[in-house]
Amino acid sequence: MNRMAQPNLWPVLHTVDTASAYKAGLSIRDVSLTYGTSRGPLRALDNLSLDVKPGEFVAVLGPSGCGKSTLLKLVSGLLSATEGEIHLKGRPVKSPRSDVGIVFQQATLLPWKTVLNNVLVPVRAMGLPVKNYRDKALDLLKLVGLEAFANHYPSELSGGMQQRVAVARGLIHDPALLLMDEPFAALDAMTREHMMIELQRIWASTHKSVLFITHSIQEAVFLADRVLIMGGRPGRVVDELVVPLERPRTVETMARKDFNDLLGHLRHVFGEKSTC
Amino acid sequence: MLRVTDKLVSLLAPLFTITVLFLTWYAAVTLFKPPSHLIPSPDDVLLRLWSGIVGGDMLPHIGATITASLIGYCIGVAIALSLAILLTEFPVLENSFYPLVLCFQSIPKVSIAPLVFVWVGFGMQSQVALVALICFFPLFTSAFAGLKSVDPNLSNMFRVSNAGRLHTMLHLRIPSAAPQLFVGLEISASFALVGCVVMEFINATQGTGFLIVNSSNTLDTTTSIAAMFALGILGLISSALVRAAGQKIVFWHRPATNIVNLAPRSAL
Numbered sequence: 001m002n003r004m005a006q007p008n009l010w011p012v013l014h015t016v017d018t019a020s021a022y023k024a025g026l027s028i029r030d031v032s033l034t035y036g037t038s039r040g041p042l043r044a045l046d047n048l049s050l051d052v053k054p055g056e057f058v059a060v061l062g063p064s065g066c067g068k069s070t071l072l073k074l075v076s077g078l079l080s081a082t083e084g085e086i087h088l089k090g091r092p093v094k095s096p097r098s099d100v101g102i103v104f105q106q107a108t109l110l111p112w113k114t115v116l117n118n119v120l121v122p123v124r125a126m127g128l129p130v131k132n133y134r135d136k137a138l139d140l141l142k143l144v145g146l147e148a149f150a151n152h153y154p155s156e157l158s159g160g161m162q163q164r165v166a167v168a169r170g171l172i173h174d175p176a177l178l179l180m181d182e183p184f185a186a187l188d189a190m191t192r193e194h195m196m197i198e199l200q201r202i203w204a205s206t207h208k209s210v211l212f213i214t215h216s217i218q219e220a221v222f223l224a225d226r227v228l229i230m231g232g233r234p235g236r237v238v239d240e241l242v243v244p245l246e247r248p249r250t251v252e253t254m255a256r257k258d259f260n261d262l263l264g265h266l267r268h269v270f271g272e273k274s275t276c
Numbered sequence: 277m278l279r280v281t282d283k284l285v286s287l288l289a290p291l292f293t294i295t296v297l298f299l300t301w302y303a304a305v306t307l308f309k310p311p312s313h314l315i316p317s318p319d320d321v322l323l324r325l326w327s328g329i330v331g332g333d334m335l336p337h338i339g340a341t342i343t344a345s346l347i348g349y350c351i352g353v354a355i356a357l358s359l360a361i362l363l364t365e366f367p368v369l370e371n372s373f374y375p376l377v378l379c380f381q382s383i384p385k386v387s388i389a390p391l392v393f394v395w396v397g398f399g400m401q402s403q404v405a406l407v408a409l410i411c412f413f414p415l416f417t418s419a420f421a422g423l424k425s426v427d428p429n430l431s432n433m434f435r436v437s438n439a440g441r442l443h444t445m446l447h448l449r450i451p452s453a454a455p456q457l458f459v460g461l462e463i464s465a466s467f468a469l470v471g472c473v474v475m476e477f478i479n480a481t482q483g484t485g486f487l488i489v490n491s492s493n494t495l496d497t498t499t500s501i502a503a504m505f506a507l508g509i510l511g512l513i514s515s516a517l518v519r520a521a522g523q524k525i526v527f528w529h530r531p532a533t534n535i536v537n538l539a540p541r542s543a544l
Contacts, residue, residue, distance in 0.1 A: 076436050096436045108429040111528035112451050124447065125439035155528060173437075 024089055025209050026052040026075065026177055031084030032234075033070055044070045046234035047084070052177065052209045059212045059224035061266070067235020068213045072181050075211060076100055089176055098126055101170035101208075103180045107162035109154040109169075115141065116150040119169045126173065133172060140168035143202055160191040164198065171206060180212045184219065193251070196222050200248060217266045221259065222249055229269055239269050313495040325502040338506055340483040341476065344400050345468040345514075348407025352464060356412045357457075360419035364449065365441065377416065385410045386474045393479045403475040403483065410471035411464040418460030422453025455529040458522030465514045469507060 033045040044067045052058045062068050073079040075086060077096040086093040088100065101122075109118045119137040123130055141147045144164040146157075154162055163183055170178055183199075184192045196219055203210055203223075214220050220227045224243055231238040243262065245253060253259050298318050305317040312320065328334030363370045389406055396402040426449055434444045450457075476485025484503050491499035 076432075078432060078435060096438050098438060100436065102433065102436050104429045104433070106429055108427065108433055110430070110448070110451065112454075112526075121433070121447075122437040125434055125437035125443055127440075127443075153528060 024054040024176075025056065026050075026211065027085075027087045028075070029085050029087075031074060031081045031086060033067075033074065033079065034082045043234035045074070045081075046236045048236050049084075050228055050237060052211050054176070054209055055207045057203055057210045057212065057223055057225045059214055059220035059227045060230055061214055061217065061220040061227050062230030062232065062235075063215055063270075066230045066232025068215075068230060069181060070235065071230075072102075072179055072211070072213055075177075076102055076179055098173060099176045101173065101175035101178045103163070103166050103170045103178065103183045105182045105185050107154070107159070107166040109162055109165055111154050114151050114153060115146060115157070115165050118154065118165055119172050121169060122173050128173070136174075137168070137172055140171055141165075143205065144168045144198070158191070159187050160195055163187065163195065167199070167202060171202075171208070175208070177209045177211065180210060182214055183212075185215070192216075192219070193254075197250070199223060204248065217263050217270075218254070221245075221262045221266065222254065227266065229266065241266065241269075313497050316498040316501060320498050321501045321505065324498045325505055328499070328502055328506075334484075334487065334503065334506065337482055337484050337487045337503070338510070340400065340480070341403075341469070341472050341485070341507070342510065344403035344475075344483065345407055345472040347400075348404040348471065349411050349464065349468040351404065352408035352411030352468075353415055353461065355408065356416040356460075356464075357419055360416055360423055361445065361450075363420060364423040365445070374420075377413075381413050381417065385413070385471070389474050389478055392475065398479055398481070402479050403472045406475045407468050407471040410467045414463040414467060415457070415460035418456045418463075419453060422456030423449050426452045454526045455522075458518065458526055462515050462518045462522070465518045466511055469511050469514070473507065 028048060028050045031045060031048045032043065035042045035044055048067075048071065050058070050060075060068055060071065070079065074081055075088075075093065077093050077100070080094060088097065093100075109115075110121065113121070116134075116137055119140060120130055120133060123133045123137075138147060138150060141150055144167055146161060146164055146168070149157060149161065154165070157165065163186075166183070170180075184195050187195060200223060212220070212223060221241075221243055227241040227243060228237050229239040229241070230236065241262070245259060245262075301318045305315060325334075329338075359373070363373060385406070388409065392402050392406050392409075396405050430448060430452070431444070434448050439447075472483070473485035473488070476483035477489050480486040484507055487503045488500050491497070491503070
């Protein structure tokens with residue numbers, strides 16, 4: 001833990017102890033999931049354990065097909081684990097919960113609703129009073145830099161802008177945990193770099209816990225406090241890397257030697273351990 | 277500038293084809309002088325249509341066809357939409373009814389027209405019944421397909437927000453299916469007239485179909501063809517109305533091609 005302590009804005013995470021992850025963050029203990037398929041049972045996840053402390057940014061890194069999305073579905077309550085337990089803020093996750101926000105790989109905006117109303121979709125779906133959330137939605141649009149587009153339709157926005165709307169939508173109901181499933185995978189490389197910097201800024205100003213699923217080593221190292229490396233068939237955590245880079249990380253960070261050493265290290269780990 | 281000329285060309289080109297067609301018809305009739313009960317001259321047909329509408333002797337027939345088609349269309353649409361929604365919501369109903377619907381779909385619906393006459397009898401209610409039956413199938417199949425094929429990411433998003441079934445139906449499924457719904461609505465609209473005319477052939481004492489049968493029986497071919505033209509114009513107007521409504525309501529959807537041509541057809 002040789003992270004440099006940053007003043008005020010940037011949370012100093014190594015001061016949070018592990019026990020608080022169970023109480024206030026996300027705790028996954030020995031979770032396994034077996035799918036029944038036509039060729040017999042398929043073990044998608046095997047004895048997977050991980051913690052996300054309050055305010056921590058954790059990236060789950062792994063190639064396609066090693067159970068990353070399955071993990072996300074378990075945490076969001078869309079699937080139930082065959083074995084093991086998932087707790088968020090000390091309460092078990094068994095079905096979809098209102099204290100989780102999700103950002104998918106595709107922006108999944110409703111094309112018939114304006115940007116503002118898209119941000120309000122979870123509010124309406126949960127049956128919460130919309131008028132109490134309108135100002136919050138506008139604040140979030142400001143946070144993601146789209147306040148001028150509140151009354152536009154998604155088709156008038158670029159891919160990166162649509163994904164920022166999806167981030168605002170994921171945060172509208174003030175969830176304790178934001179789940180992100182390869183949110184930048186569908187964007188072009190330049191937009192992706194810009195979005196990484198944007199997401200870091202948004203995360204720093206909201207202090208949410210983030211579980212960020214990705215197959216990009218660069219995204220994981222740039223964004224995360226900790227990177228969990230997944231191996232596949234069945235999916236499990238094979239290694240962990242605490243990213244010691246100070247925040248805020250910038251475009252210059254990406255050019256630095258220590259950043260690229262971390263990328264090299266992870267590539268090496270994948271060469272040895274991952275079997276996806 | 278170029279776009280204005282493009283638009284002008286796309287408007288004028290079909291007009292040009294129609295004019296050439298009429299002129300050829302006119303020339304052929306003038307040249308070969310067939311008896312008018314076989315092939316009347318186009319100007320006679322257009323004059324007959326004009327006098328039928330302005331003079332008013334065709335209007336009650338056209339009016340009867342419009343009324344019966346419209347009522348039958350609305351009933352067919354209402355039943356098709358409700359059933360499609362019920363079947364997507366309840367898998368038990370889907371399993372028990374969908375194969376049945378598919379079976380009936382392959383029967384040409386006009387073949388039931390004489391039976392409808394037997395069951396429902398003289399008068400407009402027969403037309404309404406057959407129109408409703410014919411309109412049901414194209415809309416049901418496209419509505420059902422549309423309601424079933426919601427983007428799984430979107431429905432996961434709604435599930436994660438704990439959205440209720442009614443909320444998901446109203447705010448996700450129906451809007452998602454709207455482009456397909458309008459494809460079905462347009463096909464049904466064009467089928468409605470067919471159903472109505474077929475029934476009027478059989479049972480009616482009024483209506484455009486009756487007018488065609490009646491004038492054919494008296495070898496008044498001019499009136500028959502004029503009535504056909506009236507039906508053609510009605511068909512054009514009705515599908516244009518549905519399409520315009522669709523483009524207005526489903527403003528977010530821009531079909532790449534003429535989507536009606538790609539739509540699943542069901543037997544008349």
